[in-house]
Amino acid sequence: MTTTVADPLTSTVPGRARSRRAGSRKLLIGFGVLLALVVAAFLVPAVSGIDPTAQHLEQRLVAPSGAHLFGTDDLGRDVFVRSMAAARVDLPLAVLGALIPAIIGCVLGLIAGYAGRLVDTVVMRLGDILQSLPSYIFLIIVAFIVGPGVAAFLIAAAVISWVIYARLIRSQVLVLRELDYVHAARLSGLGAPRVLLRHVLPNALPQVIVYLAADAVLSLTFLAGLSFLGLGIPEPTPEWGLMIRSGTLFLGTSWWLSTFPGLMIVLTGGALALVSDGLDERGRV
Amino acid sequence: MTVALDVQAVQVAIPHHRTSVLAVTDVAFTIEQGEALGLVGESGSGKSLTLRALMGILPPRTSQEALRLSYGEAAGHRMAMIFQEPLAAMSPTKRVQDLIAEGVMATRSVPRRAARARALELMAEVGIPQPAQRARAWPHELSGGLRQRVVIAMALATDPTVLLCDEPTTALDVTVQDQILGLLDQLRRDRGMAILFVSHDLAVVATLCQRIAVMYAGQIIEVGSTHDVLRTPKHPYTAALLQASRSRSGVQTSRPIGGSPPAPETFAEGCRFADRCRAAKDVCRTAPYRLATVAQQHATACVRVDELGRDVL
Amino acid sequence: MTAAPSRAIEALTVDGLSVSFTVAAAGWPRRKRQVGTLAAVSDVSFTLAPGEGLGVVGESGCGKSTLARAIAGLAQPTSGVVRLGNQTLSSRRSRSTSRRIQMVFQDPASSLNPRMTVRSMLTEILRVHEIVDRSQVGQRLEELMRMVELPPGVLDQRPRALSGGQRQRVGIARALAPLPELIILDEAIASLDVSVQAAVLxxxxxxxxxxxxAMIFISHDLSAVRGLCARVAVMYLGRIVEVGPVEEVLARPAHPYTRALIAAEPSLDETRLPGAAGLAGEPPSAINLPTGCAFRNRCPVAQDSCADSVPTLNPDAHHDQACFFPIDTVVPAASQA
Structure with a gap:
């Protein structure tokens, strides 16, 4: 009795390679959209010759058309030009609103994770307390103290969001500090700052960068929310949240005022999310 | 003696950049009932891929380009496999008795109650002390040696005629390794089961197996009885491996084998060991692979075996 | 051959070293409940002359790695001291004392920083300890590579590009870089292929x-120790149960555990039967050890009196051993390949 099995399978399922390639594509699209936004932010006002803050009261609330792609607002300003120009404010602030807490969080997380004991407890409990505060209420308090504007946004973002970065880094440090190469670095007589900066941080950073891109989305909506509440960027600077806010008065009649800046936020957020996803799937930053 | 498993061809491709290359090319052997064959090779030699191809559990992205095998006359021919890391072979959410009973039910249509009773018998057979008390234990509660015994019981539950072993003792302590090897030897004799035992360690294989096949760069380069392979190796690689094992224990010193095994994408014509072989001549780089019989039950792929004679050692 | 200055090498003394850990389980609500004490290393003493090799052998959980880490300063001893010459080394060590004892780790995959090249890894150490003049760093690096028999090209590689054997050689070069007096190798060859093991040894x-x-070579593998060390210490559940010259201990093991270890060792002798060691069971947990001799539950010659007190190392006729009923028979040399 002889059973013969012969089934030449040719399934070259490129598991990790495929995910890496998909990651690269996401990165490409995400960065492409962001780059296009930056270019448009500078090019559109320049090329069209339309000042995003210039008022044309004779052309108030014109519906989208060939002349005004996204229509005009209640002061006759071109919504398309303003939507593009707003990226100049929103993009850097979104990134800064994630980057500043990331730096603070990394430093505190490294110290907490490596020092352990009392330092760890103090830093992490402080984080717990800050995280338990409702962020918008905290923001209103900050805005009340330092006055509405960019500074209020950055301070509020820094104070609230560093906690997640600190937790992220700390958990990585707890794993990494038990790895043999970190032991070896300590045995070689390297001081704690050197071990942390040269041997621990570089290996914990990829996770942070992935999260940073995702956090920029939150930071963006936070900024828009702030302006929406009237506590962020003051008029007449073009800014998406602010534009949505001023559009709400005319939502029933002139839908384009709030819709287009809203879509811009969705587009930017989507692009940032793609970047974050792409970085994650590529596995290496 | 009757043949339990006759493997005529195994070829496995692994991915390389955007294409794939063959990592296992020339593998053929037979195992008789009640016989243990050791498949020895260093990491990357293709021994584990061979085993996984036989079991049909190749890792993702690898593909099986050819597999021809036949079972002998043995009734109920079946293969089962045990692994290096026993915990990975057990579902962590099932108690050990149920893990073993599952195998019983998968093979024969018996009610759960009967399968559980059979599981207890198997636990006793693989030397688990107080099986009734341990039956309700979770895998993580057991020691490494007991886990490996449970995995062996899970394999036995399917009444295999061939047991494939992928370095099952590498993760164990020396005294526990000895116990597991003793258990496998006993099962082989009691059940007449054939064993294919993959390991990087010649000494472990020598302890358990009656025959040894040596793999290098995706090919079986020597096969013979354990006695013959250890005492009169007929391939320079086998000889070098033996010397390495001996020099490790300081019994004798030797020049270590220089270089490292070739990667599958660099497999060349002729003998793949030629670049590291002290006895290599031009003929070695051109002669095609052929496993030639040099003595009864002893074959080598070395084309210069006749010229080398005892110098191979 | 070494451009770097040579330094005086002093003897290592380990005296009554114990390391224990408190084992706690999470209780409810959020209150930790102490389960017991894990005695990883209990009352270990030995001396190591300059340039001497000591093998430490035992099964997993016997405390050999913890012993290594305690000597290197990576684990804090509960009691006992580690001395190098006249200097007592605490577990908090200054830059100049940490230099004196270096370690090579088991897993070549996790013992090298994946983001650093070999060059930057080693340069860092040379600079911190000011081993050589700044201008001679490059030369010294190449010399280190020569010492571990690696091509100088490896210096500019990251660990990912290296094979297991090469990584382990880099690990040895890193341990050699600060000019230590003692190197502890913790299962440094266990994860390598046999032929690579032979080359690294x-x-x-x-x-x-x-x-x-001086070297302390920690291994589960008696035969590897034999090729490198003059003396061997056998550990079981945190204690040294037998210590002496390697050939002595292998030929005439006095402790039943040593005997079982030797018998269980696979060899290139096909006439040796599997399961011949005849040692049942596995080491019990090191948490809340049984009274008396820790080996008595698995011991083929245990008596009731073994439960009464913990056996200490006694100078036997040949070497030190810690069994109340030592075996005094000669193991035939044939059991070693």
């Missing part, structure tokens, strides 16, 4: 001879 023998380094 050969390298270690050469280094030992050339540099006069």
């Amino acid at each position: 050969q390298l270690l023998r050469t280094l030992q001879g050339e540099l006069g380094l």
Whole structure:
């Protein structure tokens, strides 16, 4: 009795390679959209010759058309030009609103994770307390103290969001500090700052960068929310949240005022999310 | 003696950049009932891929380009496999008795109650002390040696005629390794089961197996009885491996084998060991692979075996 | 051959070293409940002369790695001292004392920083300890590579590009870089292929001879120890149960555990039957050890009296051992390949 099995399978399922390639594509699209936004932010006002803050009261609330792609607002300003120009404010602030807490969080997380004991407890409990505060209420308090504007946004973002970065880094440090190469670095007589900066941080950073891109989305909506509440960027600077806010008065009649800046936020957020996803799937930053 | 498993061809491709290359090319052997064959090779030699191809559990992205095998006359021919890391072979959410009973039910249509009773018998057979008390234990509660015994019981539950072993003792302590090897030897004799035992360690294989096949760069380069392979190796690689094992224990010193095994994408014509072989001549780089019989039950792929004679050692 | 200055090498003394950990389980609500004490290393004493090699053998959980880490300063001893010459080494060590004892780790995958090249890894150490003049760093790096028999091209590689054997050689180079007096190898060859193991052992023998380094070679593998060390200590559940010259201990093991270890060792002798060691069971947990001799539950010659007190190392006729009923028979040399 002889059973013969012969089934030449040719399934070259490129598991990790495929995910890496998909990651690269996401990165490409995400960065492409962001780059296009930056270019448009500078090019559109320049090329069209339309000042995003210039008022044309004779052309108030014109519906989208060939002349005004996204229509005009209640002061006759071109919504398309303003939507593009707003990226100049929103993009850097979104990134800064994630980057500043990331730096603070990394430093505190490294110290907490490596020092352990009392330092760890103090830093992490402080984080717990800050995280338990409702962020918008905290923001209103900050805005009340330092006055509405960019500074209020950055301070509020820094104070609230560093906690997640600190937790992220700390958990990585707890794993990494038990790895043999970190032991070896300590045995070689390297001081704690050197071990942390040269041997621990570089290996914990990829996770942070992935999260940073995702956090920029939150930071963006936070900024828009702030302006929406009237506590962020003051008029007449073009800014998406602010534009949505001023559009709400005319939502029933002139839908384009709030819709287009809203879509811009969705587009930017989507692009940032793609970047974050792409970085994650590529596995290496 | 009757043949339990006759493997005529195994070829496995692994991915390389955007294409794939063959990592296992020339593998053929037979195992008789009640016989243990050791498949020895260093990491990357293709021994584990061979085993996984036989079991049909190749890792993702690898593909099986050819597999021809036949079972002998043995009734109920079946293969089962045990692994290096026993915990990975057990579902962590099932108690050990149920893990073993599952195998019983998968093979024969018996009610759960009967399968559980059979599981207890198997636990006793693989030397688990107080099986009734341990039956309700979770895998993580057991020691490494007991886990490996449970995995062996899970394999036995399917009444295999061939047991494939992928370095099952590498993760164990020396005294526990000895116990597991003793258990496998006993099962082989009691059940007449054939064993294919993959390991990087010649000494472990020598302890358990009656025959040894040596793999290098995706090919079986020597096969013979354990006695013959250890005492009169007929391939320079086998000889070098033996010397390495001996020099490790300081019994004798030797020049270590220089270089490292070739990667599958660099497999060349002729003998793949030629670049590291002290006895290599031009003929070695051109002669095609052929496993030639040099003595009864002893074959080598070395084309210069006749010229080398005892110098191979 | 070494451009770097040589330094005086002093003897290591380990005296009554114990390391224990408190084992706690999470209780409810959020209150930790102490389950017991894990005695990883109990009352270990030995001395190591300059340039001497000591093998420490035992099964997993016997405390050999914890012992290594305690000597290196990576684990804090509960009691006992580690001395190098006249200097007592605490577990908090200054830059200049940490230099004196270096370690090579088991897993070549996790023992090298994946983001650093070999060059930056080693340069950092040379600079911190000011081993050589700044201008001579490059030269010294190449010399280190020569010592571990690696091509100088490896210096500019990251660990990912290296094979297991190469990584382990880099690990040895890193341990050699600060000019230590003692190197502890913690299962440093266990994860390598046999042929690579043989080559790395050969390298270690050469280094030992050339540099006069003291070595503690931690292994589960008796035969590997035999090729490198003059003396061997056998550990079981945190204690040294037998210690003496390797050939002595292998030929005439006095402790039943040593005997079982030797019998269980696979060898290239096909006439040896599997399961011949005849040792049942596995080491019990090191948490809340049984009274008396920790080996008595598995011991083929245990008596009731073994439960009464913990046996200490006694100078036997040949070497030190810790059994109340030592075996005094000669193991035939044939059991070793």
